[in-house]
Amino acid sequence: MDELRLYATSTFALELTVKNQLKDMGYEITSSSDGKVEINGNFKDIARLNLWLRSADRVFIKMGEFKALTFEELFEKTKEIPWENLITKDGKFTVNGKSVDSTLFSVRSCKSIVKKAIVERLKDKYKKEWFEETGPEYTVQISMLRDIATLSIDTSGKGLNKRGYREAPVVASLKETLGAGLVMLSYYNKERTLLDPLCGSGTIPIEAAMIAKNIAPGLNRDFACKHWPQIDKDIWKIAYQEAYDLIDRDIKLDITGSDIDEEAIKCCLKNAKNAGVEKDITFKVQALNDIWIDKQYGIVITNPPYGERIGDYPTLNRLYLDMDKIFKKKKGWSIYVITGDLKFSSFFKRHYDRERKLYNGNMQVRYLQFYGEKPQ
Ligand SMILES: C[S@@+](CC[C@H](N)C(=O)[O-])C[C@H]1O[C@@H](n2cnc3c(N)ncnc32)[C@H](O)[C@@H]1O
Incomplete structure (x- = not known):
């Protein structure tokens, strides 16, 4: 063929x-x-x-x-x-x-x-x-x-979101494909600072690190078509070799993921290790309102909990207000938020520059993009 x-x-x-x-x-x-x-x-x-x-x-x-x-x-x-x-x-x-x-x-x-x-x-x-x-x-x-x-x-077999790095599922984890999509829809690149202050199982920081290091997401998994006799073994050998050769192993990244939940951070560490990016991301147990931003420029990509999935409303509103307070004066920071909660914008007061409609599982959600000033 x-x-x-x-x-x-x-x-x-x-x-x-x-x-x-x-x-x-x-x-x-x-x-x-x-x-x-x-x-x-x-x-x-x-x-x-x-x-x-x-x-x-x-x-x-x-x-x-x-x-x-x-x-x-x-x-x-x-x-x-x-x-x-x-x-x-x-x-x-x-x-x-x-x-x-x-x-x-x-x-x-x-x-x-x-x-x-x-x-x-x-x-x-x-x-x-x-x-x-x-x-x-x-x-x-x-x-x-x-x-x-x-x-x-x-040709794929299991969905391509199943990269093979995720240990145990954490409540409300994003699909890896969606996590990667959020990073790809943002202005993040390997030279920039990235923070996910509500990182759960670490999907966004891990996918970002894999993108920055040019790690092929399918390297650690199987595909249905790998067992088809029509596709010569040499084809796979060459494709894997190309993928290994293209990994940028020496790059230094500035990516942080934090979460209030200690178990979630333990899970992040395991997942990052499985994905080969454990040295590229700093994970820490930290409540959002303890975050201290000392860099002039950076990017936040995050997925706050929202009502229908987790969290009660007054706590969520408090969380959005905290986000607003932390990032209000950070003009050099671009903030990307995926949320299904229409009230998010009432508490996080910055005006978004762009809104995209996406799906998180079967749920329609919004990806709100607040652009910061460009680094000089
Ligand atoms: C929707 S989940 C994030 C899922 C993540 N994107 C993933 O793919 O695994 C929201 C996370 O926010 C965390 N969280 C909730 N309130 C927090 C707070 N005040 N400070 C820090 N993290 C918080 C929760 O522990 C949860 O892991």
Whole structure:
């Protein structure tokens, strides 16, 4: 297989950071829509994308796209796709699905039709009647959107947020992909001071340090497609070598994460060690109102607790007021806050320069950006 149509998915609004990263990696974007960015590529690119994409959820190979108004159409057109190019004789394959605004609205039926059609195709091609499905995994996705069926194979396996560094989940931790996205949407760069004063399990400081040191986020995890015989071992060897060579090991970073909760900070230390950035971040147990800012310029990226998830309202309001007090006169500090609490702006009085709508899990949240003066 030479040229493949590949796409990366992300949560709503993070397609922007996926797009920017793909462009930085030298790819031309062929199309993009909410939560989806498409490029053309080959097996080498599949390895690179899985290893490197920081804010994407998964990488897919698009196998076919067509209009389907009846199950017969769905079956016949699915059967025309050369699945045998990827799915091996012993391949284990499951079908996932979704349907939005489509005549074929029953996801269960779509999945079962697609599975049947692929089995029929493979029977024909492999001259076999029965498939043991004991080999590598190929997860097929049927996605119906306004009567257009898109059939794809998931190359990532577990979501790309699962970097492999997180020990035990801390309450209300951000997904690693969202943490990376927040950093990528900010003006942070490796020369700047970064502080997360409510750092929880350390997602934001850890993702920032990995970005600054150019550590590929997928280095310590597995991918479904790593077990596919079609992708030569040498392709992986080269992709991993490239990723190791590109790590900036000598850089000195100024990143601090603090939290009032001692257990959370213990967790940060373990996570940072697993991610290979324990020497690059200072973590400390500290209440927000004990923070003393002595630098003229810096960046705060933080995720305060908010009502629906954790914290009671008077305590939260107090916390926002404390933030306001600490940063009121810090004109050289840019503050980035991800919050689902609409009252945040009533207590943190600075006027935000930009607001983005993002999703934290299923919850719509706002990413408020308050720009400070640029360092001279
Ligand atoms: C939503 S969580 C942050 C989650 C984090 N972004 C992560 O991905 O793990 C908010 C954090 O604020 C901390 N916190 C609450 N009140 C605080 C205070 N007054 N001072 C410092 N930390 C506080 C909590 O302990 C909690 O870990």
